Amino acid sequence: MRSFLARFATRRSALLGLFGALVLGVGFSVFSPGGAYAFPDISPAKAAQLIKARADVVVLDIRTPGEYRAGHIAGAVNVDYYDDGYRAALAKLDPAKTYIMHCKRGGRSSWSLKAFRDLGFTDIRHMRAGMDGWLRAGLPVVRP
Numbered sequence: 001m002r003s004f005l006a007r008f009a010t011r012r013s014a015l016l017g018l019f020g021a022l023v024l025g026v027g028f029s030v031f032s033p034g035g036a037y038a039f040p041d042i043s044p045a046k047a048a049q050l051i052k053a054r055a056d057v058v059v060l061d062i063r064t065p066g067e068y069r070a071g072h073i074a075g076a077v078n079v080d081y082y083d084d085g086y087r088a089a090l091a092k093l094d095p096a097k098t099y100i101m102h103c104k105r106g107g108r109s110s111w112s113l114k115a116f117r118d119l120g121f122t123d124i125r126h127m128r129a130g131m132d133g134w135l136r137a138g139l140p141v142v143r144p
Contacts, residue, residue: 013074014127019064020051026140029042036087039047039113039116039117039121039123039124039125039126040125040126040129041125041126041127041128042100042125042126043127043129043133043137044129044133044134044136044137044139045137045139047100047102047125047127047134048134048139049135050098050100050112050125051073051075051100052081054098056095056097056098057097057098057099057100058077058093058098058099058100059075059077059100059102060077060093060099060101061073061076061077061079061102061103061104061131062078062079062080062081062084062086062101062102062103062108062109062112063077063078063080063082063103063108063131064081064123065078065080065110067104067131069144070143071135071141071142072131072141072142073139073140073141073142074140074142075135076142079093080108080114080135081103081108085116086115087115087119090115090119091119092115093121095119095120095121095122095126096122096123096124097123098123099116099121099123099124100125100127101116101124101125101126101127102126102127102128102129102130102131102134103130103134104130104131105127105129105130105131105132105133106127106129106130106133109126109127109128109130110128111127
């Protein structure tokens with residue numbers, strides 16, 4: 001009887017542990033910013049290389065117009081995350097193009113990933129470090 005109980009307890013613990021890990025993993029991937037909708041992250045240095053190498057890449061700056069005016073990446077398109085028409089503005093973009101998308105620090109851009117997936121975008125490079133990371137890397141900025 002004792003060995004039966006030991007085997008039962010061991011199997012039950014293993015099954016509960018496996019179930020817990022599965023639930024936790026799915027929960028984190030689906031409910032974290034970007035999560036199941038994640039596109040690949042790109043560092044500011046790699047983003048700068050990609051911009052230089054490919055003229056067809058679109059830099060999408062989702063900060064406010066004021067943040068954008070204070071300094072932005074050359075050629076960047078500004079679509080304000082906080083604007084009521086944000087999603088409609090994204091829907092007007094070509095979902096087949098390659099985009100490097102960023103905000104200031106990575107928060108707004110992380111939360112935007114689901115919208116890009118929902119709208120059928122296929123090639124979003126998420127610059128998670130944001131404009132702050134671009135500046136820390138000493139990369140060029142356009143200022144008025």
